[in-house]
Structure formats: structure tokens, C-alpha cells
Amino acid sequence: MANENLIEKIMNDPQPIPRKVPDYMRKSGGFMFWTGAMVSAVFLYEVVTGLILLFYYQPSNAYNSTEAFLNTVPFGSIILTTHLYGAYAMIVLVYIHLLRNLFVGAYKKPRQMQWLSGILLLLMTIGVGFFGYSMSGDVLSADATDVGRGISGAVPVIGQYLTSLFFGSGTQLSLFHRLLAWHIVLAALIGIFFLAHFFLAEYNTIMPSGKDSGDRAPAIDRDDGSYKPWYPYNLMYMMQIVLLTLGIVVIIPSILAVMPNVPALFSPFPQVAPNSPLAMNVPAYPPWFLLFIYKELDFQFAQGLGPFYATVIFAGLPLAYLVLLPYLDTKASLKLVDRPITVSLTIVGVVYLAILSAWGALEPGVPINNGIVALFYIVPLVVITGFVMFLTKMIKQGKITNPYIGGIVLSATFAGLSAFGIGAILVYSRMNFTPSVLAGLSILGLFLGISLLFAFALIFGIFPPKARKQEGNISKNTYVAYSSIMGILSIVILIEILSMPFGNIYNQSLYGVGLGVLLLIGGVMIRLYRGQYYGE
Template identity: 45%
Template sequence: MGECSFWDWITDTLHLRDLPFMGAPSLMFNVRYWFGTIAVAALAWQVLTGLILLLYYQPSNAYDSTMAIIHNVPFGSILLSSHLYGAYVMILAAYVHGIDVFLRGTYKKSGGAQWVLGVLLFVLTLGVSFIGYSLTGDVLATDAVDVGKGVLTALGLQSLIPVFFGNGTQLDLFTRLLGWHIIVAAVIILLFMLHYPRVGYRVPAISRNNDLTIKPWWPRNLIFTLAVTLLTWGVILLIPSILAVPQVLGKVPILFSPYPGPSLTSPQASSIPAYPPWFFLFLYKMVDMPFGLTVNAVMGIVIPLVVLLIIPALDRGGSPHLLDRPWVTALFITGLIWVIELSVWGA
């Protein structure tokens, strides 16, 4: 018998082929099928950078400690700005991933639970991003907290304001925000651990164990995943690095600035308009509608969330083709256009 190669030796020694990771058909090795991986890669970056930022962030002095991270901590500037843009990439990838899943109709039949988990993950991602955005303590964070309190009041949940936003002191506010930021992030990780294994239930029908088109997870699936992950991390690092260049930073709209705005007590605060992060522009404009805050909140939050969660129950037909499910497709596209229009309007 000939001597085995080094990689074969590694594979056999570590029993890599025996690990319980599924293979993937060749057709899934393209960007369309891997926006979920991009979102997970961004989540991994958020966890890594978030744990480091946690060592330096002080709820008792939120804004000053945030600025100290930028100016005094080694690599603190890129650490903080990449944490921000990691959230942006994660949200954008989740948007595209969700739209693609709907267009392919994989929420049908056995994919219904997967769709519901995905919707919950997306909502929690928006929530954890909102909380993180509020932790900086700048003027925009203050506006965000006020909007959050207003939405809870409009929904009749004002009794939860002390739970999420504290007893009115700055220390209690930022301590609770930090705690909820960590809790929601942990829930996202737990739900992902439920979400990921179910991917195997919604791959195309050709995906069977004895199908020769299925590539084993080692090495192709692993290498492809690592490539997508490293590419995602590169983008997360590159974009805020470019935006932070002094010649560029002054021209960056506040919506996409890699750094916090001025503090609430700064003379510059009065010149900063109340702006939400870009991923909440649609909601910002929705709650500004002339129907009253309660109606606006129900129309902008409750109804869309309920509709998204029950889509698998509403559309139980067999065919995933768009033309075979016209009414639910029209509803989804109308909602998507509504989000885009409100976001542009809110900007």
C-alpha cells in the first residue's frame, strides 16, 4: 500500500469525515445559497469584537468610555467601527437571505418551522442592533431610547419601560441596555443552533445521502464556508476603514458614519437631526404617520410581524413557483416596496 497524503492522514486521524456535518449539493455552492452563511459570519465577528469591547465599555460613563475605546484602546477605532458595520452586514445579509428564501418558496411544507425561526432571528437581530446603537450614549442614542419608550407606550406596554430602560438614571439605563444586548445576542446564538441543523430539511429534493452530487462537508463545504467567512470579515473591516479616512469622513452621511455623534451635552448636539440607523428608517417614518402613535406602531410592527410568521400557514400549496402563489407573492412584494419607500422617505 502506498503512503497516504498528509491531508488524508489529518482526515483519518481526526475522523473528520465522521463528524455529523451534512454535505451539500453542487448547486448550493453559489452566493444565492450562502447569504445565510454571510449573516452567520457577521454574527461570529460581532461576538468576537463584542467580547473585547465589553472589557472596556463602562455603563457608568457610556459616552466617554465609547470615545476612550476609539482614541485610547489599541485598534479600538477599527474594533468599534467594524462592530457597527458587522451589524450592518449581518442585517443586510439577513434581508437578502429572507427574500431569497421567500422567492424560492422553501418555507413550504417542512420548511415552515425554518421560516419562523428565520423571522424570529431577523427580528432579534434588529433588536440587538437597536440596543447596541443606543449603548454609545451619543445624541442619536438618546433619541433612539426616547423612540423605544414611545413605541412601548403606544403598544400599551409602558410597564416594561423600567425593565428595558431602567429607573431613569443614566447608570441604570446603560446597565440594562448592556445586559439586554448580551441576553438578546445569546438568544440569537441559541436560535441559530436550532436554525442551522434544519437547513438539511429544505435543500432540493436531489439531496439524498446516496446522491453522488452531494459533496461531503470535508473538505469542500468547510473550505467554502471559511472562504465566505473570511471574505465577509474583510468587507466588515474594509468599509469602515475607508470611511474613517479624514478626507472621506467629513463627507459621510450621518446614517453611515463609523463613529458616534456628539454627546447630548455638547453644543453640537442641537445641530444633529434625530436620525435612526438606516435599518430602522422605515419604522421611524411609520411612527411619524398622522394616524396616532398606537395605530402607527401596530401597522408598522405588529401586523407585518404576524403576517411574516404565519406565511407558511397561509400558503400551504404544493408548488413553490411565484406564479403559483400570486396573492402571497403580491402581498410580500407590496410589503417590500413599502419598506423601501418608507426608508427612502425617512432618509
């Protein structure tokens, strides 16, 4: 239609909003198309629990009111710990969302604005996490605000104004009042930018699979008439994703809350007050998601530059790269083998981030001389770029035909990182096996085992290509039995958690585990139902 106006075009082209999505997005493995949905689910959870916390938080009395919420308010422990772990989950999921879109090339035409709003959302998510983390008023929050003050105060010319803008006039009351205000302001801004980001995603359509787009930008998803309606298919799928994500977010801190000797970095509870004599025993950590900046400030030449310029170089350069990426990498091909530089820089970035974070956790505040810094930056860059270049050349020449080569490289990278982490822990703990060292070793050992298993399974083709079981693999009666067991189980759990006294943190943790299991059961039941009746 020639006289169609712009709004009509946006709303209806290539098909009406909300756009339908292709069926492969709901098939197994399709969850990588829904990482944004997972982030939004956790964000909504954070908003709800955050508003509940707002009823109780007293900036004039930050630490005591947090401790009182934890210990005396019914279900305070479960709300506070899941709010913290929801934030952690949101940050992890935002990174996963970012990496996924980097690898599939979703930053290319026509999604540049979507990409840039996503970068802004990443920054605001880390910012809101920083302010929220600092609000508890414990010794770690005091350390974190000190580092924040140091960085903002070192900004040339306006440093002093920035410091008082973010951290107040210097009294404790104005500090916590401002932390609260910034925490809420940033959360609201995330909400607004999320709506823009989401609308852009609808406008540009989902990023179609390589098969559909022919691996070429601009990749637009068009309904060929075969797409199933949004209701109930997408709604059910989204509910499944939301329930499974929230189930995990609720269960993890509930289990950690009753485990002994959880390291300060991952403890779901606030640490001791900064003026307590015990504060000496808590290492000065920022939140784990800022450990990489914290470690960079320890580099010899960074200390000469001061905290502001060091942050500009170490956090600003990767950021500038991400912002410029849509304008640097403008080639049409979305194939990984045609983008070896983007791919290797992405992997190098992840390796830097992981190693710097682990380094900051193991050697907080230990200065690093320039030689080691140079080695740390150059070795992964050269090794990974060289390896990726070599690999892409081999694939292009047809010497490597394994269709899972991407998965093999990814699992090998994870295996390498885990092995590095185990080595680092063994060296820095000096073989002194305290419970937290053992916990770290066993988690990394698990990662190493799983990623090695995956790599070998892919190399030797243990996952037979395209021979997945079709629907109906469970007989209908077995399925009825499954669902009644889970239905009865959920009633039992519900009675259990409704009749449970909430007197102490242990009971509340059981309540949290029960709630998480209920959410997971709901998610699994939707999965089975979709499999049985939608053939998905």
C-alpha cells in the first residue's frame, strides 16, 4: 500500500505485532533464542522483591534494618537472599544474552539500535547491582562504596561533584539515602530502556536461525504462514521458561543459606558491620561482578594512572569496542568462519574477564608488576586469535567437517578456564584445604568434567545428528502417572510450606527450597504438556 503511514508499517510489517515466531524457537535447544526472556523474568522478580524490601529499608539505619529484616521479619531471609541472587542471576543472564548475540551477529544491520540499547542496559544492570549491593551497610558494602568514591572522585574537573552526586555529602545518612535513590532510579530506567529494547526486538523481528536467513544480514524473520499462533504456544513456552528460571533463582540461595562456610563472595547474607572487630577477618572484596575492575586497579602502571584513568582503559576500551562493533563489522555474512576477528576477540574478552575476576578473588589488593600484566594480556590474545584463525582456515579448506566444531571449541575453552581456575586455587591456597577452597575446587572440577565430557561427546559424535526422539516417546498413561505424581507432590509441598513456622532462617530456607521445587515442577509439567499435545 503506497499511502500506508509509518506507524502502520512498523506495526504490520513483516507481520502484525506481536510477531509470531518460528517453531524451532520452541524446540529443544531453542532456549538460546529466549535469553532475553530469562533476563526479563528475573528483572520482574527483582522489582517485586525490591518493592517489598522498600517497605522495611531504613537509610538512617541501613545495617540494623537489613539485619532486622533478615532475622525478625517473617520470610525476610527468603526475600532478601533471593533478591540478591536474582540480581546475580540477572547479571549472569545479561552476559549470556550479550555473548549469544555477539556470536550470532545480532548486532548487525538492522539491529544496531537494539544492540546499543542492550549495552546501555548492561551498564545500568551493573550499576543497579553495585548500588543495591552497597545498601546493606555491611563491611563489604563499605569497601565497595570506598572503591566507587575513589573512582568517581578521580574524574578530572567534576570528580568532586560526581562523588557527592552519587555518594552524598559525607554523612552515613546521606550516603544510604543516595544509594537507595540511585538503586530505584536505575531500576526504573532499566524498566524504561527494557521496554524500548523489547519494542525494537519486536520491530526488527527475532534473529532468525542461520538456515532461515541464509547467514546474511539483514536477517529478518518472515512468517511463511506455517507459524503457530502466539496463544497458547508461545505463552506456554514463556511460562515454562519463567517458572524454570525463577525456580533456580529461589532454590540456590535457599540452599546456600543453610550451608556452612560459604565464602563471603557468594554468601547470601550480609557480612558483619564495618565497625565490628570481626570486620578484620573479612577480605575487602567488591561484589564479584566488579572483581575484574578491582583487580585492574592493582596493576603497577594502573596505580600510576590513578583509579579513574585505569577504569577508563580497562573497562572503557572493551565498552568502546562493543559500542563501535556494529559500525566496525559491517560485512553481511553472519557465519562464524567469516568473522574470525570478532569471534576471537569475544573469546579473548571472556577469558580476560574470567581470569581477572578469579585473580581479584584470590589475590585481592596484591600489586602486579608490568611484566606479568603484559604477559597476561598478550598470551591469551595471541594464542586464541591464532587458534581461531587456524581453525577457520581449516574449516574453509574443508579439512574439518565435524558439524559440532563450535560446540567443541566452546567446551574446550570452558575446560581450559576451569583447569586454570583449579591450578590457581591450588597455588594460592598453598594446599591448605579449607572448606571454601574445597568448595571452589569441587565446583570447578565439576565444570571441568562436564565440559570435557561435552567436548569428547561432540568429537566422537555421541550425539547422533538429527536422530532425536520424536514426540510420543512416553506412553500416554505413563504421562498421566507422571503428572499425577507431580500434582500430588505439589499439594504435599504446598501443605508443608503453608504449615511451616517461619521462626528462623533454617525454616525459611526450607520454605524457599519448597517454593523453588514447586516452580520447577510447574515448568516441567508445562514442558511435558507441550511435548504431548503440541508436539514441541
